[in-house]
Amino acid sequence: MTYNLSYLRNLESESIHILREVAAEFQHPVMLYSVGKDSSVLVRLALKAFYPGKPPFPLMHVDTGYKFPEMYTFRDAFCKSIDIRLIIERNEPWIAKGCHPLKDGVDSCCSRLKTGALLDAIRKHNFNAAIGGARREEEKSRAKERVFSIRDAHGQWDPKNQRPELWSLYNTCLSEGESVRVFPLSNWTELDIWQYIKLESIPVVPIYFAKERKVIRRNGILIPIYAGATLDDQVSEDETELISCRFRSLGCIPCTGAVESKATTIDDIIEEVAAARKSERENRIIDLTGDASMEQKKKEGYF
């Protein structure tokens, strides 16, 4: 017997260790479920960590109402199949007011429907540990994020005052009012995620795969024609193109562009990601609003 763990099994073991630490050290943990591929992997890791039992925490989806219809369908079927409680939270007052990124601006829409809703939900349910699927590789300010990342009573992150994190000894002590965000996928890359999805046959939302879609081009970003993608829903026919494309990361319809792609299988996606010359979040409008825009959102409490 050779005692070698492949790097994927190494990452898997590290993530399972982290999830078990959360369950053992916190009274009220929750796993944030965003319906995307990282969430799918995270849920699989949680099933593994507590097998043959169930994960001792619920899933929570912070819904903006602007997710793709395929995401809602997938979410409901997926959560039913794994038999874990799913909490859905929405910032109803702002959704009712018709808050929209093209009308209110990307930053303020995000701050109300995502960050605000998330902080309200954490407070409402009294969660003190929220597990998320963020990866350090995704974005430059995330590169310095801890696995156990402390948030103050207002859910804010202080990047200059982070606890040192040594070996796999996680300091889980919290002061009154503080909570912690935990990132078991910290050391995973986009490619790792897809390779793991393949290795483990993990289901993902179908819009990750390429298909001919009707799109319009805005600032070089492909915006598929979905209800809610634009404000007036009046797009003239000569603006639209039929392009084989897929979604590389999933967010809200108005803020998530597609990328040109012919990848219709997981193997195609792995090949495409391995050769990619553009980062995963290239099509996410949320990141493009300033040089340090993600860091700013994270400080305020965004995942």
Added chain:
Amino acid sequence: MESTKSLLRIVTTGSVDDGKSTLMGRLLYETRSIFEDQFESIRKTSQRRGQSEVDLSLLLDGLAAEREQAITIDVAYRYFETSERKFILADCPGHVQYTRNMVTGASNADCAIVLIDARNGMVTQSRRHAFILSLLQIRHIIVVINKMDLMDYSQSVFDHIKDDYLDFSEKLEIPDLTFIPVSALNGDNVTRLSSEMPWYSGPTLLQHLESIRVQSEHNRVDFRFPVQCVIRPNLDFRGFAGRIASGTIRPGEEIAVLPSGRTSIVKTIETYDGPLQEAFAPQSILITLEDEIDVSRGCMIVRRKNLPHVGHRLEATICWMDDIPLQPGKPYLLKHTTNTVKAFVSEIVYRFDVDTLHRKPASTLELNDIGKVEIQTTLPIFFDPYKLNPSTGSFILIDQLTNKTIGAGLIRGETTTLEDVTSNENSSQRKSPNILPAKLNIPMETRETRNGHRAAVLWFTGLSGSGKSTLGRALETALYERGCQTMLLDGDQLRQGLCGDLGFSIADRSENIRRAGEVAKLFYTSGHITICTFISPIAKDRDFVRSLFPSDGFHEFYVNCPLDVCIQRDPNQLYQNALIGNIKDFTGIASVYEPPAKPEMDLRTDVDKMDIQIENLLNYLESHFIIKS
């Protein structure tokens, strides 16, 4: 097919302006790990700043504050892969005040890249980094001598720095040391061999990173399994979840659970993907046992015949990470494996001058100081020296008020004193540093003169029901009637108060006896004849108590009575309950009693009557000049 690519965790260190970010940027750029949109964004920034070339270091300095100050202030993690391997790179700041970040980054690394600026050669920071890396047992160190382009790619410059480094590192433990001359700016010897340095025949940095062998270095011998949580989906299943810290395990192997010391057999190793026939570090698994024994978070499952150290007193190297200096005697939280206990630093042995490696006396450790200390924990922990097993030899210290992580510790071993190494007795047991405090306000002799007798500790050990308490009480009454200063310490009495927090595991029993011994010592010092009646089943624990006193101060009496007689007597129906399983760990039934090898007296309570026993005891005390005849 599952990829068999291995994982290499690298830490990078260097002084400010050694060009570390540029080197890393180059490595990422040339392994195509940087995306066009990221590159485009830094190209624009470089242009805006009027730089002629794209500043690759901008890729790494992620936080806005860093971009403003143009320094790296926190550990940043980067990821890249080649066809051979996947790499996780912890990029550490080189500023002097950020030693703590370097320790953090290095704590999970297999290998280190140390950057040296060819123009400056070895500087204070290089020495500091080398020292920290060797302390953390980073076995592979790659010294990258950068900016060779600014020194005309000169071989003599390279050789000179290499010699300096080798000289310094002789004092350190670095098994694998490699030197590579590069120009990160131009890409020489980073991922492609340089044509400018024909005198260099070694590999490029990337080639070397791909070839380092690390898997074989893990500790495969000592099975250590810190239990993270108990998985209990239904009443019929109890599994213990954790990540193997070191070693391997198979179903059918005999194990022991610490701290209780209970033994069992591994029944199955479970995972979501099916049962395993063998598991090894660092796999996360679930273990089920043949027997229903008490196991919870913080316990450690080990092989019965391969045990870690169990103890309260540790010797450790500490790196201090907080603005508030270390305060000896102040209680902190110590997190070790899955165990969190209270602890305090009892002594700072010395502080390292990390620039000269000299040891200096110190009364505290300040931010970024590294020193050797002695630590005491309130409950025993199960550990190995860091050198043999980093995962069971490391701990962090947490401030109870601020909850900050304030120190990182590497365990060197149990605290040893001169007495430990010179005396054969009790060498494995923890030791009191000195027999009696040097200066008592009122000397013992003065008290003894006034009392008219000498102080002594009379320790009665034996099974429950053997007659210890009865004897002890009768003896105390007899001594009191003679006008002696007496005190009777009884097991039950201590367990109701001072030792109320303890159970009956081996470790707790051991702690119970330690406390009893310390209390007896206080009465002893105040001149009392102190009678102690404790089952005290473990010889090592009694020997520890003996070690607290001068040789004529401690007297051990074996209250010897056969088990069946004790069971018959059973004054409190304890045996009755233990025999039907209502009391676990009851001495004589499910838990062992080790009779004293050489007691001062062997008292057969099933043979001799009480008054004869008392007479014999008083004779013994007279003949040993404790009381006058």
